[in-house]
Amino acid sequence: MENEELIKLKNISFKYENNLALDNINLEVKEKEKISLLGCNGSGKSTLLRVLALLYKFKGEYFFKGKKVKKSNKEFRKKVGILFQNPDAMIFNPTVFDEIAFSLKEFGFLDIEDRVLEIAKKFKIEHLLKKSPLELSGGEKQKVMLAAILVYGPKVLLLDEPTSAMDPRTTGWFLDFMIDLDITTILATHDLSIAYEFSNRAVVMSEEHKIIYDGDMEELMKDLDTLIKANLIHKHRHKHKSFIHSHYHLHFQ
Numbered sequence: 001m002e003n004e005e006l007i008k009l010k011n012i013s014f015k016y017e018n019n020l021a022l023d024n025i026n027l028e029v030k031e032k033e034k035i036s037l038l039g040c041n042g043s044g045k046s047t048l049l050r051v052l053a054l055l056y057k058f059k060g061e062y063f064f065k066g067k068k069v070k071k072s073n074k075e076f077r078k079k080v081g082i083l084f085q086n087p088d089a090m091i092f093n094p095t096v097f098d099e100i101a102f103s104l105k106e107f108g109f110l111d112i113e114d115r116v117l118e119i120a121k122k123f124k125i126e127h128l129l130k131k132s133p134l135e136l137s138g139g140e141k142q143k144v145m146l147a148a149i150l151v152y153g154p155k156v157l158l159l160d161e162p163t164s165a166m167d168p169r170t171t172g173w174f175l176d177f178m179i180d181l182d183i184t185t186i187l188a189t190h191d192l193s194i195a196y197e198f199s200n201r202a203v204v205m206s207e208e209h210k211i212i213y214d215g216d217m218e219e220l221m222k223d224l225d226t227l228i229k230a231n232l233i234h235k236h237r238h239k240h241k242s243f244i245h246s247h248y249h250l251h252f253q
């Protein structure tokens with residue numbers, strides 16, 4: 001059901017040895033909601049997505065559909081799919097077909113071939129099925145790895161800078177596809193234009209690894225103080241004909 005709470009994080013913190021990456025994060029995500037997770041390099045976006053996918057042991061409480069999540073298990077992995085920033089980290093099968101089929105086998109699906117072919121058609125990657133995933137371009141790899149996640153039907157999709165290797169046409173296709181996809185999705189990016197197109201809700205992390213904004217995307221765009229604090233816009237010198245000046249920039253494609 002839409003508008004029902006799906007995820008609730010309470011006072012979540014995480015350190016890599018002595019390096020604080022998440023500081024007291026509180027977040028609620030509703031069923032079918034789309035959220036852009038914004039923040040500059042090193043703010044903690046990837047770490048937060050990995051905590052949500054139960055890949056890290058964290059401090060604090062994580063509730064999924066009102067029940068406290070304890071530790072990683074197969075059932076939970078099936079519910080939450082994560083697409084890493086670097087798709088190479090996820091590739092370990094000889095062909096694209098095997099890569100997409102892998103989780104289906106692991107989760108005990110029976111109609112594996114039909115499902116692989118169906119998702120390949122949807123993603124327009126049928127021509128890649130016999131290739132080695134390592135031979136693909138960055139954008140193709142992201143498409144294949146996304147297909148490998150969506151094929152088993154997770155309830156939540158976590159996307160870490162998914163468009164960084166995509167050209168403008170593939171990025172456009174990807175955003176349209178994600179916007180139409182009817183599942184809860186959190187997309188991490190430091191690109192305001194991608195975030196603006198993707199969702200109406202923005203969650204912004206600061207360089208101190210805290211959430212400093214959680215709300216309407218349009219309001220965020222008007223909130224220069226937050227954008228500057230989060231390092232999402234920058235000032236740089238530039239030249240207009242004969243004079244040079246500097247001011248803050250919002251970069252839109």
Ligand SMILES: Nc1ncnc2c1ncn2[C@@H]1O[C@H](COP(=O)(O)OP(=O)(O)OP(=O)(O)O)[C@@H](O)[C@H]1O
Nearest residue numbers: 016019020021039040041042043044045046047048
């Ligand atoms: N494997 C690691 N070991 C130690 N520290 C790490 C590790 N991974 C990340 N960190 C640190 O944790 C903090 C948060 O990093 P994280 O990768 O979550 O940020 P991010 O917002 O995803 O950045 P980016 O936009 O550059 O991907 C940073 O200070 C980073 O240096």
